[in-house]
Structures are given as structure tokens and as C-alpha cells.
Amino acid sequence: xxxxxxxxxxxxxxxxxxxxxxxxxxxxxxxxxxxxxxxxxxxxxxxxxxxxxxxxxxxxxxxxxxxxxxxxxxxxxxxxxxxxxxxxxxxxxxxxxxxxxxxxxxxxxxxxxxxxxxxxxxxxxxxxxxxxxxxxxxxxxxxxxxxxxxxxxxxxxxxxxxxxxxxxxxxxxxxxxxxxxxxxxxxxxxxxxxxxxxxxxxxxxxxxxxxxxxxxxxxxxxxxxxxxxxxxxxxxxxxxxxxxxxxxxxxxxxxxxxxxxxxxxxxxxxxxxxxxxxxxxxxxxxxxxxxxxxxxxxxxxxxxxxxxxxxxxxxxxxxxxxxxxxxxxxxxxxxxxxxxxxxxxxxxxxxxxxxxxxxxxxxxxxxxxxxxxxxxxxxxxxxxxxxxxxxxxx
Amino acid sequence: xxxxxxxxxxxxxxxxxxxxxxxxxxxxxxxxxxxxxxxxxxxxxxxxxxxxxxxxxxxxxxxxxxxxxxxxxxxxxxxxxxxxxxxxxxxxxxxxxxxxxxxxxxxxxxxxxxxxxxxxxxxxxxxxxxxxxxxxxxxxxxxxxxxxxxxxxxxxxxxxxxxxxxxxxxxxxxxxxxxxxxxxxxxxxxxxxxxxxxxxxxxxxxxxxxxxxxxxxxxxxxxxxxxxxxxxxxxxxxxxxxxxxxxxxxxxxxxxxxxxxxxxxxxxxxxxxxxxxxxxxxxxxxxxxxxxxxxxxxxxxxxxxxxxxxxxxxxxxxxxxxxxxxxxxxxxxxxxxxxxxxxxxxxxxxxxxxxxxxxxxxxxxxxxxxxxxxxxxxxxxxxxxxxxxxxxxx
Numbered sequence: 001x002x003x004x005x006x007x008x009x010x011x012x013x014x015x016x017x018x019x020x021x022x023x024x025x026x027x028x029x030x031x032x033x034x035x036x037x038x039x040x041x042x043x044x045x046x047x048x049x050x051x052x053x054x055x056x057x058x059x060x061x062x063x064x065x066x067x068x069x070x071x072x073x074x075x076x077x078x079x080x081x082x083x084x085x086x087x088x089x090x091x092x093x094x095x096x097x098x099x100x101x102x103x104x105x106x107x108x109x110x111x112x113x114x115x116x117x118x119x120x121x122x123x124x125x126x127x128x129x130x131x132x133x134x135x136x137x138x139x140x141x142x143x144x145x146x147x148x149x150x151x152x153x154x155x156x157x158x159x160x161x162x163x164x165x166x167x168x169x170x171x172x173x174x175x176x177x178x179x180x181x182x183x184x185x186x187x188x189x190x191x192x193x194x195x196x197x198x199x200x201x202x203x204x205x206x207x208x209x210x211x212x213x214x215x216x217x218x219x220x221x222x223x224x225x226x227x228x229x230x231x232x233x234x235x236x237x238x239x240x241x242x243x244x245x246x247x248x249x250x251x252x253x254x255x256x257x258x259x260x261x262x263x264x265x266x267x268x269x270x271x272x273x274x275x276x277x278x279x280x281x282x283x284x285x286x287x288x289x290x291x292x293x294x295x296x297x298x299x300x301x302x303x304x305x306x307x308x309x310x311x312x313x314x315x316x317x318x319x320x321x322x323x324x325x326x327x328x329x330x331x332x333x334x335x336x337x338x339x340x341x342x343x344x345x346x347x348x349x350x351x352x353x354x355x356x357x358x359x360x361x362x363x364x365x366x367x368x369x370x371x372x373x374x375x376x377x378x379x380x381x382x383x384x385x386x387x388x389x390x391x392x393x394x
Numbered sequence: 395x396x397x398x399x400x401x402x403x404x405x406x407x408x409x410x411x412x413x414x415x416x417x418x419x420x421x422x423x424x425x426x427x428x429x430x431x432x433x434x435x436x437x438x439x440x441x442x443x444x445x446x447x448x449x450x451x452x453x454x455x456x457x458x459x460x461x462x463x464x465x466x467x468x469x470x471x472x473x474x475x476x477x478x479x480x481x482x483x484x485x486x487x488x489x490x491x492x493x494x495x496x497x498x499x500x501x502x503x504x505x506x507x508x509x510x511x512x513x514x515x516x517x518x519x520x521x522x523x524x525x526x527x528x529x530x531x532x533x534x535x536x537x538x539x540x541x542x543x544x545x546x547x548x549x550x551x552x553x554x555x556x557x558x559x560x561x562x563x564x565x566x567x568x569x570x571x572x573x574x575x576x577x578x579x580x581x582x583x584x585x586x587x588x589x590x591x592x593x594x595x596x597x598x599x600x601x602x603x604x605x606x607x608x609x610x611x612x613x614x615x616x617x618x619x620x621x622x623x624x625x626x627x628x629x630x631x632x633x634x635x636x637x638x639x640x641x642x643x644x645x646x647x648x649x650x651x652x653x654x655x656x657x658x659x660x661x662x663x664x665x666x667x668x669x670x671x672x673x674x675x676x677x678x679x680x681x682x683x684x685x686x687x688x689x690x691x692x693x694x695x696x697x698x699x700x701x702x703x704x705x706x707x708x709x710x711x712x713x714x715x716x717x718x719x720x721x722x723x724x725x726x727x728x729x730x731x732x733x734x735x736x737x738x739x740x741x742x743x744x745x746x747x748x749x750x751x752x753x754x755x756x757x758x759x760x761x762x763x764x765x766x767x768x769x770x771x772x773x774x775x776x777x778x779x780x781x782x783x784x785x786x787x788x
Contacts, residue, residue, distance in 0.1 A: 030747025353424025
């Protein structure tokens with residue numbers, strides 16, 4: 001507890017945009033997020049008061065950081081299980097806890113569990129060096145077709161750690177590299193999908209659950225570029241199914257905080273679980289303006305075992321478009337000029353910049369538009385984002 | 395400019411709730427507000443990274459603080475004119491500038507100017523020791539009736555520096571005290587008002603203006619307790635008049651940033667200017683959730699000469715209720731318990747706590763409710779605030 005305010009101290013490991021936006025939400029609740037940052041120039045470290053510079057891979061740094069926190073939570077999934085368990089043994093409340101977080105850290109553990117629960121996932125197999133490696137790939141390809149997807153079971157994000165391979169020859173070097181560095185490997189059928197969806201929910205230790213409307217997420221090169229809320233053209237049955245699936249997963253896995261379930265919708269309209277994240281997630285950024293309670297406030301409420309907030313939409317259509325650094329250097333001065341023009345052209349589109357350098361392909365911010373209908377709102381958000389990214393509106 | 399982000403640095407003198415909420419808005423714009431705080435325990439100092447502890451009455455502290463800021467702005471009106479002018483002479487951009495800010499610092503200068511502009515104010519007179527003092531009060535009382543209002547021309551806020559006196563005998567000690575300490579004194583007719591309104595607008599150096607809908611402000615003991623947006627029962631003509639009056643004042647006074655014009659509506663429906671504030675204002679807190687652009691973001695946009703944002707409402711009715719420390723001590727632990735219960739009972743009412751101790755009568759936070767109709771929304775906001783303040787819902 002912060003003695004100055006009587007209010008709890010939440011510690012977040014990681015200081016990227018998720019911590020940055022969680023701190024904004026913490027301020028309204030009378031709190032100040034404590035942040036473990038790699039460096040003083042991390043996006044959240046630039047704006048928060050209670051920042052500790054340290055290495056989340058070092059247990060001593062984590063222990064130092066956790067002292068005095070009511071609860072420790074995460075802006076990423078990379079804290080090793082052994083450290084998480086050591087913190088729990090120290091008496092620290094960790095949310096989500098290591099037993100839950102395992103399923104967001106290890107793609108094989110997640111698929112094993114989700115399959116056990118009877119939920120649909122794309123066909124998959126684990127590959128290990130001693131079980132024959134390439135032979136497993138050959139068998140899997142023969143059964144489920146080529147191309148197939150190879151994923152590093154741990155450590156991937158934003159399209160990293162994912163390879164689509166068209167043949168055994170293409171698979172071989174990927175496999176060799178991953179197994180050689182001791183990374184477990186997952187094979188996955190490449191599903192012919194109609195689109196991707198996401199179900200974002202929150203769960204508190206008390207067991208309360210809350211779900212935002214199901215959204216469509218648009219990807220390019222494995223990176224989310226747009227989120228449409230609510231997902232257009234979804235049947236009520238599909239929406240119910242996705243919501244129930246996510247709330248059930250949150251309960252079965254013992255998640256505390258926000259859970260984002262990335263889903264495939266296949267050509268037949270079936271929903272398959274793709275990936276899980278147990279933290280505020282890019283597919284929920286639209287909730288800052290688009291829902292009565294943002295995913296950042298909700299995550300704080302959940303990890304503190306406060307009652308959850310209303311997930312009601314604030315507009316019929318909400319569209320979030322990510323700002324990705326474009327190819328070529330962008331002078332810092334140019335960013336500020338673009339912000340001027342953006343504000344002049346789109347006075348009702350909301351801007352979120354993350355305090356990061358504009359390197360190519362990097363998520364440096366997002367914009368959110370809200371309106372009465374999806375098409376116009378989407379067009380507006382896209383044009384605004386294109387202008388900010390490229391200096392013109394193409 | 396912040397070299398790490400290429401984005402501008404705004405400095406705000408004062409570290410209360412206005413700076414705290416302005417920092418939240420700055421984060422979204424990719425910025426980090428630089429704050430001049432009296433103490434490390436000030437509400438905004440608790441949550442921001444770029445805090446300088448200093449005394450706004452000391453020019454050296456102000457100069458140190460202003461170095462590297464694109465613009466210096468304010469969370470209160472108390473910086474002396476001489477210091478403001480010295481900063482301007484140093485080449486610092488000060489917004490609002492000293493010529494404008496004078497009218498928010500000196501109630502006599504404001505009334506002189508507003509009267510010159512032909513806008514309605516309650517009948518008033520300045521009192522000075524050499525011009526007879528009490529004799530002026532007697533003449534004013536005979537002309538405009540008793541009781542009358544005595545105001546300190548400078549330094550007052552939240553009902554401080556205001557006395558309603560029923561007779562010359564009651565006026566004498568107030569006058570003696572104020573004139574004795576060298577404070578200029580204003581006499582004002584006590585207008586028989588129907589209610590109070592506020593027109594909140596913003597103006598950029600470029601000259602762009604933007605107005606939020608006119609709101610009704612409900613006062614108790616000279617302190618704002620509730621804001622209803624938009625003001626119920628206002629005619630279109632009244633709304634237009636109030637908005638035009640505020641935008642005209644912003645232009646005529648050369649205001650840069652947010653200008654709040656507190657208005658009286660008298661029994662005949664006429665609007666009289668009561669007070670001015672040139673900064674985000676309590677009557678605009680509802681804009682955080684209730685308008686597309688909050689007054690805090692708009693203030694930043696205005697002082698940076700960015701184009702202004704849309705002031706469109708996000709719901710038909712928005713009600714803000716202040717949280718005032720109740721009589722008797724509140725244990726810090728009790729605040730957190732109340733927050734739990736508040737969240738359980740009012741999952742769609744938004745909470746803002748300022749990081750301040752709950753002393754009697756002090757503004758420690760606010761709640762905002764949004765809904766389709768005013769009556770239900772107001773009831774909800776009032777009940778939630780009453781619960782948070784008193785631990786029960788009366």
C-alpha cells in the first residue's frame with residue numbers, strides 16, 4: 001500500500017506501451033504504477049514516477065522490484081517460470097500466476113491444454129530432436145498438407161518465431177536452428193481462414209469475469225494492423241461461442257487479469273484458438289475510448305481483485321489502427337509536424353503515441369476512431385494512420 | 395523538444411489534480427508533462443516522471459523549470475505578474491501570457507475589462523483605503539441592497555476570499571483585514587440567481603476556438619459539487635449567447651489554452667459573467683469521458699498551437715460529482731474499501747482520485763456518469779459520490 005494515499009501499489013514487469021497505458025489508467029484510480037524497465041528510455045519509463053531499472057531475467061532484480069507491491073503483473077510473458085515461482089514462494093502475489101502464465105509462455109503446453117478442454121485448435125504436433133525431428137515434419141505434412149507452419153514454442157511475438165514452410169527442404173534449416181538452440185518446436189496446420197478474431201476478457205481472483213464484444217483483427221506479415229469492434233458480420237451464436245470460450249479458458253487456466261484469445265474463423269464459420277495472451281493486448285487498445293472500462297483499467301481491477309467494470313461499447317463502431325514505423329528514417333521533427341496535420345484533418349480521431357523511436361515495422365502508436373457505422377469509421381482511422389505513418393494519406 | 399521522442403515539452407506550474415490529469419492527456423500525445431511542484435507529495439508529483447520541486451514565487455525556480463520547455467502553462471493563477479513578464483523577456487513562451495492571465499488573477503481588472511466589452515456582470519465597485527473604504531460600502535449597499543458580496547480582488551479560490559455581509563457592521567472587519575494586508579477589495583451586488591452555468595472553451599495562438607456545450611454547475615458553500623452537461627433547460631439562444639460570450643472573451647483577452655467562464659443565470663434568464671479561469675477547470679472534468687476531446691488534451695493542444703480537437707459529446711447526458719473529504723478523519727484503508735464497494739455497485743461510473751489526503755471539504759477526486767437521460771445519470775453519479783465520501787449512499 002502507498003502510505004501517502006492508502007491505495008494499493010501494482011508492479012508491472014516491462015515498460016513498453018502496455019505499461020505506459022496501464023499507468024494512465026492507474027492515475028485515475030489514485031494509484032501510481034510501479035514499473036520494472038530495461039532502460040530509462042522505455043516508453044513507460046518516460047512518463048511514470050515509480051520506475052525501477054532492472055533485468056526481469058534476474059531474480060534479485062525481480063525481488064527488489066516486488067518489495068512493497070500488492071501484486072506483480074506483466075507487460076510481456078518473458079519472465080522465466082522459475083523466477084515466477086520463487087516470487088510466489090516469497091509470498092508475493094503474482095497475477096496471472098505461474099500456473100496460468102505457463103499457457104501463454106509455451107505454445108505446446110497451451111495447445112495440449114486447449115485440446116484437453118475439447119476446444120478447437122488447428123491440427124498441431126510437437127517436434128523434439130530425439131523423436132526424429134524432420135521425420136515428424138514429413139509425417140505431419142503428409143497428413144495435413146503443405147505449406148505448414150513452424151512455430152518456436154516459446155519467446156515469439158508479433159510474427160517473430162513463426163515460419164510458413166512449403167517443403168521439407170524449407171523446413172530443415174528452421175528446425176535445425178530452433179532445436180539446435182534448445183527451443184521446443186510446434187508444427188501447425190495452415191488453416192484456410194476467413195479472418196482473425198479476438199475475444200478479450202478479464203477475470204478476477206474472486207472469479208468474476210467480464211468480456212468485451214468480439215473484435216476482428218486484421219493482420220499483415222503476422223502483425224496486427226487494424227481492429228474492428230465489434231467484429232462485423234458475426235452471428236450471435238458465433239459471438240456467444242467466442243465469448244464463452246474465452247471466459248471458460250480464463251477460468252480453466254486460472255487467469256487473473258486480462259486474457260486475449262486470438263481466434264481463427266475458418267471458411268465454414270468455425271472458431272479455432274490461435275494464441276493466448278494474459279495481459280492487456282493490442283486487440284483491446286480500442287477500449288480506451290470505445291468501452292466504458294478500458295482493458296488497462298480492467299487489468300488493474302482484476303489483479304487487485306477489485307470488482308470489474310462495465311465493458312459496454314461507447315459507440316456503435318470503433319476502429320483502432322496501429323501506427324507502424326515506415327521504411328526509411330523519420331526525423332523526430334517530422335513526427336511533430338505530422339501530429340499537427342493529423343489534428344487539423346481528423347479532430348475527432350484519438351491519437352496514442354508510445355514514446356518510441358519510429359523504426360521500420362515497429363508499433364509506435366495507434367489511432368482510434370468512433371462512429372455510427374463501420375465503413376466510414378474504418379476509412380477515417382485508416383486514412384489518419386496512413387498519414388501519420390507516411391506523411392501522406394495513401 | 396524531448397530529444398528522445400521529437401515531441402514538445404510542456405511545463406505546467408503547479409502539481410495539483412489539474413496537472414495530474416493533464417499529464418494523463420500528455421501521455422497519449424507521446425509527451426511527458428514537466429511539472430513544477432511544491433512538494434513530492436503533490437497529486438501530480440506522485441505520478442509524473444519529470445517533476446521539479448520548487449517555489450513558483452521564486453523567479454530563479456521558475457527560470458530553472460522553464461529551461462527546455464516549448465511552453466510554460468499553469469495549474470493555478472498564482473504566479474506573480476512580474477515573474478511571468480520576466481519569463482517572457484527571457485524568450486519563454488508563456489500560455490496564457492501575462493496580459494491575458496492578469497484578468498484571471500485580478501477580479502477588478504477582469505470586471506473593468508468585461509464591462510468595457512459591454513458584457514453583463516453583477517454591479518460592482520472597487521474599494522481602496524484612500525477612497526474612503528467603508529463609505530464606499532455604505533453607498534454601494536444603499537444603491538444595490540444588502541446583503542452584498544465582498545471579494546478579495548486577488549488570491550481567492552473555491553469560496554475562499556468571498557464574504558456575504560448583511561450590514562456595514564459585518565463589512566467593517568472584513569474590509570479592515572483585507573485593506574490592512576494590502577489586498578484590493580471588490581464589492582459586488584448579490585444577484586438573485588436561478589443557477590450557475592459555465593462556458594468552457596479553448597483558444598490557440600493561431601486563433602482557433604473550440605467550445606464544449608454549456609454546463610450547469612451546482613455549488614454548495616462556494617464550492618462546485620456537481621456539473622451537468624449539457625445544462626438542462628437552456629434555450630438555444632442562451633446556449634449560443636454563452637458560447638459566443640466565452641469565445642469572444644478568449645479572443646479579446648488574448649487567452650491561449652482553456653478558458654472557463656463562470657456565469658450566473660438570473661431569474662429573468664439573463665447571463666452575467668461571474669469569474670474567469672484560464673486553465674483546465676472543475677467545470678470541465680466531465681469532458682474526460684464525456685467529450686471526444688478532454689479539456690486537458692485540448693489545453694495541451696492549444697498551448698502548443700496544435701489544431702484543436704472535437705468537443706462533441708459522447709453521451710446525451712454527462713454528470714460529474716466532486717468527491718470532497720467529509721468531516722472526521724478517514725483512514726487510508728477505508729478509502730480502498732470504499733473503492734471496492736463503489737466498483738461493485740457502479741460498474742459504469744468512472745472514478746478519478748487525485749492522490750490527496752481526505753481532509754474535510756478538500757476536493758480529493760470526482761466521479762463521472764454518462765447515460766441517455768439526465769435524471770437517472772445524475773442520481774447514479776450522486777449516489778456513487780455520496781458512498782465514496784461517507785461510506786454510505788445517503
